[in-house]
Structure formats: C-alpha cells, structure tokens
Amino acid sequence: xxxNLDSDRPIFLQIVERIESDIVSGKYLPGDKLPSVRELAVExxxxxxxxxxxxxxxxxxxxxYSQRTNGRFVTExxxxxxRIRKEMxxxxxxxxxxxxxxxxxxxxxxxxxx
Amino acid sequence: xxxNLDSDRPIFLQIVERIESDIVSGKYLPGDKLPSVRELAVExxxxxxxxxxxxxxxxxxxxxYSQRTNGRFVTExxxxxxRIRKEMxxxxxxxxxxxxxxxxxxxxxxxxxx
DNA sequence: ATTACTGTACTATCCAAATAGTACAGCGCG
DNA sequence: CGCGCTGTACTATTTGGATAGTACAGTAAT
Numbered sequence: 001x002x003x004n005l006d007s008d009r010p011i012f013l014q015i016v017e018r019i020e021s022d023i024v025s026g027k028y029l030p031g032d033k034l035p036s037v038r039e040l041a042v043e044x045x046x047x048x049x050x051x052x053x054x055x056x057x058x059x060x061x062x063x064x065y066s067q068r069t070n071g072r073f074v075t076e077x078x079x080x081x082x083r084i085r086k087e088m089x090x091x092x093x094x095x096x097x098x099x100x101x102x103x104x105x106x107x108x109x110x111x112x113x114x
Numbered sequence: 115x116x117x118n119l120d121s122d123r124p125i126f127l128q129i130v131e132r133i134e135s136d137i138v139s140g141k142y143l144p145g146d147k148l149p150s151v152r153e154l155a156v157e158x159x160x161x162x163x164x165x166x167x168x169x170x171x172x173x174x175x176x177x178x179y180s181q182r183t184n185g186r187f188v189t190e191x192x193x194x195x196x197r198i199r200k201e202m203x204x205x206x207x208x209x210x211x212x213x214x215x216x217x218x219x220x221x222x223x224x225x226x227x228x
Numbered sequence: 229a230t231t232a233c234t235g236t237a238c239t240a241t242c243c244a245a246a247t248a249g250t251a252c253a254g255c256g257c258g
Numbered sequence: 259c260g261c262g263c264t265g266t267a268c269t270a271t272t273t274g275g276a277t278a279g280t281a282c283a284g285t286a287a288t
Contacts, residue, residue, distance in 0.1 A: 007244095009123050010275060018216075025218030036234060047277050052236075069234050069284040088217060093227040096210040102132075103202060104139030111225050113207040121274095124245060150264060161247050166266075183254040183264050 003044045011046055015054035016061075023063050023074055024085035030076045034064065037072075117158045125160055129168035130175075137177050137188055138199035144190040148178065151186075 005014050022028050034055075035043065041051040055072060058064045062080055066072045075081065100110040119128050136142050148169075149157065155165040169186060172178045176194050180186045189195065214224040 008127060012275080013122060021213075021216040021218075025216065027218075037236090038234090049278085050276060053275090055235090066235065067285090068236080070286090071234060085217065089214070089219060089227055092210065092213050092217075093224070096206065097228060099135075099206050100203070102135040102139065103199065103206075104135075104141075105203060107228060110207070111228055113203055114211060114221060114225055126245080151266090152264090163248085164246060167245090169265090180265065181255090182266080184256090185264060 005044065005046070012050050012054040012057070015044060015046070015051065016057045019054065019058055020061070020063060020084065020088065024081060024088060028074045030074055030078055030081065032074045034072045034074065119158065119160070126164050126167045126171070129158060129160070129165065130171045133168065133172055134175070134177060134198065134202065138195055138202060142188045144188055144192055144195065146188045148186045148188065 003015070003018065005011050019028075019034075028034065034040070037052050037055060038048050040055075041048040044051065055064065055066075059066060059072075061084070062075060062077070063084065064072050064074055097107060097110060100106075100113075105113075117129075117132065119125050133142075133148075142148065148154070151166050151169060152162055154169075155162040158165065169178065169180075173180060173186075175198070176189060176191070177198065178186055178188055211221060211224060214220075214227075219227075
C-alpha cells in the first residue's frame with residue numbers, strides 16, 4: 001500500500017492522518033505494535049525525523065503510546081479511538097459541505113455527486 | 115466575509131481556491147473587474163506578493179485575464195468557467211469519498227453523515 | 229558480554245513560502 | 259502636466275518543513 005503523499009501540505013501531517021485512519025478503521029488494533037520509526041520512514045520514503053515528528057503527534061493526540069526502548073503501541077482505550085473516529089468523520093463531512101457551499105452547490109447536489 | 119486562511123497549506127493556494135470558488139459560484143460574473151492586487155492583499159491580510167502569486171495562477175488556469183495598466187478581469191468564457199466548476203466539484207466529491215473510505219466508512223454512511 | 233533493535237535528542241543544511249520594501253511603465257482624470 | 263491608480267519585477271530576509279547525519283540509553287535475544 002503506497003502512502004500517496006503530496007507536496008501541498010506538510011508531509012508529517014499527512015502521515016499523522018494516514019495512521020489515524022489506519023487506527024480508527026481497525027487496520028491497527030488496540031494494543032498492536034507499530035513498526036519502528038525507522039521502518040515506517042523507509043516504507044513511506046521519508047526522513048526518520050519526519051516520521052518521528054508524526055509519531056510524536058499521534059502520541060499527543062492519545063492514539064498511541066511508546067515504551068521507551070521497546071516500541072510504539074496503539075492505545076487500548078477503545079473509547080478514545082471511537083471518539084476520534086467520530087470526530088474525524090464529522091469534521092470531514094462538514095469540510096466537504098463547506099467547500100461545496102463555497103462553490104455554490106447545496107447539500108442535495110453535494111449528495112447527488114457522490 | 116473573512117478569508118479563513120490556515121497555516122497548514124500554502125496561503126497562495128488557499129487564495130487561488132477561494133477566488134476560483136467565487137468565480138464558479140457566480141459571486142464574480144464574467145467580465146467583472148477584480149479588486150486590485152493591493153486591495154485584495156489588504157482584505158485577505160497577506161503580503162501583496164502572495165496575492166499576486168495567486169492572481170498569476172488564476173490567470174494560468176484561465177479564469178481571469180489582466181489588462182496591464184487597467185486591472186484584472188474575470189474571463190468571459192462561460193464554458194471555461196463551467197468546465198472548471200464541474201471539475202472542482204468532481205474532485206472535491208472524490209476526495210471526500212477517498213478520505214471516508216480510508217477511515218473505513220462506505221459511501222452509504224458517507225452520505226448519511228451529510 | 230555482544231549484538232541488534234527500540235525511542236529520543238541533537239546539529240547542520242536546504243528549500244519553498246511568506247514577508248518587507250522598492251521600483252518602473254502605462255492608463256485615466258482633474 | 260501632475261497625481262493616483264493599475265500590473266509587474268525585482269532583491270533581501272525570515273520562517274517552517276524536510277533532510278542528512280550522529281549519538282545515547284535501555285531492552286531483548288544470542
């Protein structure tokens with residue numbers, strides 16, 4: 001699975017969102033160990049520093065935690081995961097309607113376009 | 115009307131999209147004169163250079179043209195405007211579905227969330 | 229103990245975006 | 259003419275993201 005990173009937005013943010021999605025969609029399960037920073041960096045073809053920045057952010061959000069010398073793991077707090085899943089979905093939907101409205105397209109038409 | 119620019123993406127790109135929307139939504143009509151670069155820059159609270167970069171891009175796209183010492187005007191080519199309108203809407207809808215799919219949300223649920 | 233892996237913490241460098249400031253050419257109007 | 263507006267074209271500087279490279283501490287397996 002390719003990472004499809006574009007240059008219009010900070011790469012580390014795109015990575016954060018990508019891994020967020022992988023967690024809320026269940027691709028990574030609560031308690032799962034993530035690949036190491038270095039592994040992920042190779043996979044995504046970015047600098048390890050960039051990947052670590054993304055991981056630090058995921059930690060701040062509360063989706064992962066790290067064991068200093070052992071690795072990084074998905075939180076076991078399923079409520080937290082579900083909360084973020086709902087929040088992401090809501091924000092994405094609102095953003096979609098906002099853009100469409102800006103183009104002069106109402107909700108009905110926005111739904112029809114899907 | 116505020117410009118709502120965020121710092122997560124290049125400002126000039128956000129401006130381009132904003133003015134694109136204003137044109138395809140009919141807020142600016144074909145042949146309308148745009149405010150000057152300097153005026154727009156003040157309005158959006160950005161540097162004139164940034165605004166000019168955005169305007170140059172709009173010109174490249176074919177939505178506006180400039181009269182060197184007179185001002186900048188919306189194209190009178192309504193077909194071009196409509197073409198871009200359809201293209202923007204399509205791209206936005208696809209992007210929405212892509213994000214939702216990444217979160218593990220299918221089309222039906224994505225529609226329901228609107 | 230050695231080896232290999234983990235996260236983490238630095239410094240240095242590069243590049244694009246954004247800013248600040250200045251300047252010039254042409255049009256229109258009083 | 260002179261004034262003010264227009265787009266346009268520069269230079270210089272700053273800032274944040276990304277890169278490259280190195281280093282250290284702690285765990286686990288051999």
